[in-house]
Amino acid sequence: MANLFELTNVRKVYKMGTERVVALDDISLSFEKGKIYCLLGTSGSGKSTLLNLLAGLEKPTSGSIKFKGKPLEALNEKQLTLYRQRYIGFVFQSYNLLPTLTALENVTLPLIFRRFSKRKRNIAAREMLKVVGLGNRWRHKPHELSGGQQQRVSLARAYVNNPQVVFADEPTGNLDTKTTYEMMDIITKMAREREQTLIIVTHDIEISEYADKIIHVRDGRIESIT
Amino acid sequence: MKALDVLSMCLRNLYKRKLRTFLTLLGVMIGTGSIILMVSLGYAIDAQFVKMIDDLSLDMSVINVYPQWGGMGWSEDGGMVEFNQQDITDESADRISRIRGVRTATPTMREYLMLRSGPYVMFSSIVGIRPDALEAMGLTLAEGRFFTEGEDYAAVFSGRSERGFFDATDRRVYYSEREWDFSDDTQLVDVMNDSIHLFYNFDSFYNSRDWGYGYADDDFGMDIEESYEPVRSFEINVVGLLEAPDSTEMMWRGGGNEIYMDIEALQSLVQMRDEDQRRQEEENEWMPRFSATQGNRQTYGELYVRVYNINDATEIAKQIRDMGYNVNYSGDFIENQRAMSRGMETFLSVIAAISLLIAAINIGNTMITSVTERTREIGIMKVIGATISDIRKLFLLEATVIGFLGGVLGVALALGASYVMNNFDIEFLNTLNMGGDLLQHLGDSEAAISLITWDLCGVAMALACGVGLLSGFAPAWFATRLSALAAIRGD
Numbered sequence: 001m002a003n004l005f006e007l008t009n010v011r012k013v014y015k016m017g018t019e020r021v022v023a024l025d026d027i028s029l030s031f032e033k034g035k036i037y038c039l040l041g042t043s044g045s046g047k048s049t050l051l052n053l054l055a056g057l058e059k060p061t062s063g064s065i066k067f068k069g070k071p072l073e074a075l076n077e078k079q080l081t082l083y084r085q086r087y088i089g090f091v092f093q094s095y096n097l098l099p100t101l102t103a104l105e106n107v108t109l110p111l112i113f114r115r116f117s118k119r120k121r122n123i124a125a126r127e128m129l130k131v132v133g134l135g136n137r138w139r140h141k142p143h144e145l146s147g148g149q150q151q152r153v154s155l156a157r158a159y160v161n162n163p164q165v166v167f168a169d170e171p172t173g174n175l176d177t178k179t180t181y182e183m184m185d186i187i188t189k190m191a192r193e194r195e196q197t198l199i200i201v202t203h204d205i206e207i208s209e210y211a212d213k214i215i216h217v218r219d220g221r222i223e224s225i226t
Numbered sequence: 227m228k229a230l231d232v233l234s235m236c237l238r239n240l241y242k243r244k245l246r247t248f249l250t251l252l253g254v255m256i257g258t259g260s261i262i263l264m265v266s267l268g269y270a271i272d273a274q275f276v277k278m279i280d281d282l283s284l285d286m287s288v289i290n291v292y293p294q295w296g297g298m299g300w301s302e303d304g305g306m307v308e309f310n311q312q313d314i315t316d317e318s319a320d321r322i323s324r325i326r327g328v329r330t331a332t333p334t335m336r337e338y339l340m341l342r343s344g345p346y347v348m349f350s351s352i353v354g355i356r357p358d359a360l361e362a363m364g365l366t367l368a369e370g371r372f373f374t375e376g377e378d379y380a381a382v383f384s385g386r387s388e389r390g391f392f393d394a395t396d397r398r399v400y401y402s403e404r405e406w407d408f409s410d411d412t413q414l415v416d417v418m419n420d421s422i423h424l425f426y427n428f429d430s431f432y433n434s435r436d437w438g439y440g441y442a443d444d445d446f447g448m449d450i451e452e453s454y455e456p457v458r459s460f461e462i463n464v465v466g467l468l469e470a471p472d473s474t475e476m477m478w479r480g481g482g483n484e485i486y487m488d489i490e491a492l493q494s495l496v497q498m499r500d501e502d503q504r505r506q507e508e509e510n511e512w513m514p515r516f517s518a519t520q521g522n523r524q525t526y527g528e529l530y531v532r533v534y535n536i537n538d539a540t541e542i543a544k545q546i547r548d549m550g551y552n553v554n555y556s557g558d559f560i561e562n563q564r565a566m567s568r569g570m571e572t573f574l575s576v577i578a579a580i581s582l583l584i585a586a587i588n589i590g591n592t593m594i595t596s597v598t599e600r601t602r603e604i605g606i607m608k609v610i611g612a613t614i615s616d617i618r619k620l621f622l623l624e625a626t627v628i629g630f631l632g633g634v635l636g637v638a639l640a641l642g643a644s645y646v647m648n649n650f651d652i653e654f655l656n657t658l659n660m661g662g663d664l665l666q667h668l669g670d671s672e673a674a675i676s677l678i679t680w681d682l683c684g685v686a687m688a689l690a691c692g693v694g695l696l697s698g699f700a701p702a703w704f705a706t707r708l709s710a711l712a713a714i715r716g717d
Contacts, residue, residue: 057609057711078613085611096606096714100242112231113611157610 004165004197005031005054010063012049023049025220034195036188038211040202046220047201051167055088056080085114089158093170095150097142104138107156114161128156132186148179159190166191168200172207184210227616236624247628250592254632257582258690259639262682264578266644268571270677275560285364286536289543291529292552312550313525322531325545327538332359333526335489337496340425343415347431348390348402353484354492362532370418370466378491379462383417385470387483391415418467423459426499586697593625593701604705605713614706621702622695629694633687644676
């Protein structure tokens with residue numbers, strides 16, 4: 001099967017004042033289409049940096065990241081924005097919903113940026129909210145929803161433009177155990193149904209069990225892939 | 227993002243921060259409102275000037291030139307200056323008529339003479355003028371015709387000059403009360419048809435008066451017919467009657483009662499009078515020698531200048547003044563008044579502009595606060611797929627909308643304030659004296675103090691939006707520069 005991402009000798013070094021911190025050190029890795037990955041590591045291991053590089057939010061200090069054969073580091077700001085619009089979905093630990101918008105509007109946001117008509121994007125968003133089990137809460141503002149419900153909205157937002165890759169950065173970090181399992185069930189189910197690549201970043205070993213492949217990250221290096 | 231989506235999101239953001247938005251709006255409202263108001267005061271004054279010129283039928287194409295008598299005087303910049311004597315002669319009339327843009331320059335003279343028709347007498351300002359200049363002076367006939375060359379004792383009466391006549395047989399009366407009493411419309415003399423005589427010697431009249439010293443009528447006061455007997459008189463033939471000016475026009479010009487005659491006839495009349503005077507002085511040793519001081523009669527008291535184009539008049543008046551004459555141009559006066567009120571308007575407008583500037587800074591400040599506050603939202607939007615231009619548009623539009631709404635409120639404020647100013651008597655505004663003395667003299671209480679046109683509202687709205695847009699640039703740039711990553715990371 002074709003590789004979605006191809007990382008070769010990727011290095012990321014941050015300058016913190018006069019000190020240089022190596023966040024990722026010479027990583028070579030590939031992600032296949034339609035699989036669920038888990039980047040597992042402790043805080044400061046470099047797993048989040050890796051995710052940011054894949055999402056085009058940061059550029060590697062050296063090395064190359066190819067998405068469908070095209071190097072991301074060669075894209076300019078505008079092209080990166082389009083790349084995220086078309087191919088990427090995001091789920092954050094702290095949901096990151098816009099407080100002024102209703103659940104429905106939050107879900108339509110990625111489509112607004114893609115210049116979808118209001119009717120089209122509302123249909124898509126309503127559908128997506130139904131899938132995550134919030135069909136009847138679409139009118140609510142984020143502060144009127146529970147943590148789990150907010151994360152579902154953010155999940156719907158990530159999936160609404162039918163991306164090829166969904167990044168989930170500690171998606172259950174703020175949730176209790178019961179909700180965590182519910183959430184993981186939904187995320188993985190949706191990814192599999194749509195044959196999307198799901199990349200979960202977590203430090204929780206229990207979560208990693210949902211993944212097809214677990215990539216252990218430690219001190220900026222890949223320790224092992226299981 | 228589509229334009230409509232940008233607008234809807236921006237309105238939502240403004241609504242979310244209602245209070246702050248409103249306070250920012252308030253600044254723009256006051257700024258725009260006061261600018262409109264200040265300009266409207268100027269508009270109203272300009273409109274009043276136009277109306278005034280119209281009302282008074284001030285002829286802005288006429289420049290009155292008088293001789294410069296010489297001596298010390300005040301110069302225009304307030305210093306003392308010595309003037310050279312500059313008489314008005316045929317030669318100077320010729321010189322001035324050659325100035326570019328001058329249509330006519332005709333000498334005129336004024337003499338104070340007496341007219342009598344039957345028992346009625348009047349003292350009047352007789353204006354001597356060349357027959358061919360009558361029409362050029364802009365005089366309009368109500369009746370009859372203008373006199374022509376060679377008609378020595380033909381005269382044209384002003385519309386109200388008949389009111390100068392009073393009954394001379396009543397010896398206690400020596401002026402006409404009808405002259406300023408506009409309610410009295412009795413007519414004593416039919417000037418076009420009755421026989422009218424002109425006198426340069428007033429002795430007969432004064433001899434017949436009872437001056438209130440208690441002398442009995444019979445002792446000193448002579449009979450009217452008897453007293454006029456020895457005095458030389460000239461019968462004049464009134465050939466035309468001018469249109470009567472209305473009351474304001476008369477008050478303003480202080481005239482409307484002149485009688486026009488051929489300047490040469492008037493000159494010879496005056497010469498006769500002077501000769502009479504000289505003869506009397508020679509015959510009577512005791513008389514003071516007035517005639518010796520009489521000047522050369524080939525000089526005139528006034529030169530009447532009319533220009534082709536009103537717009538050149540001020541410049542032409544200045545040229546003539548530079549030639550050393552005394553010049554009276556009504557445009558100068560209006561220009562001065564206008565300059566005075568312009569100064570006031572400019573001062574107030576600057577204050578208004580400053581308040582708008584403060585409003586602009588205020589918008590910028592609000593927007594920067596809003597960007598800082600929404601750092602995270604901006605980050606999320608960027609991660610989810612908002613382009614740099616989307617973000618920029620959002621913030622620019624927000625600032626512009628604040629400007630726009632402030633502008634709308636400002637227009638409303640100005641309209642309201644303008645209504646109050648125009649419909650209630652506000653002491654403070656009178657003390658400002660925006661219209662200058664001129665308008666106060668006219669006392670047109672009906673006139674608008676503030677005049678707001680749609681154009682003015684439109685320009686002010688555009689200004690408010692522009693100010694909003696401009697003050698949005700810095701915050702918008704700031705927002706686009708935010709790192710998406712830093713924004714979402716910081717919880």
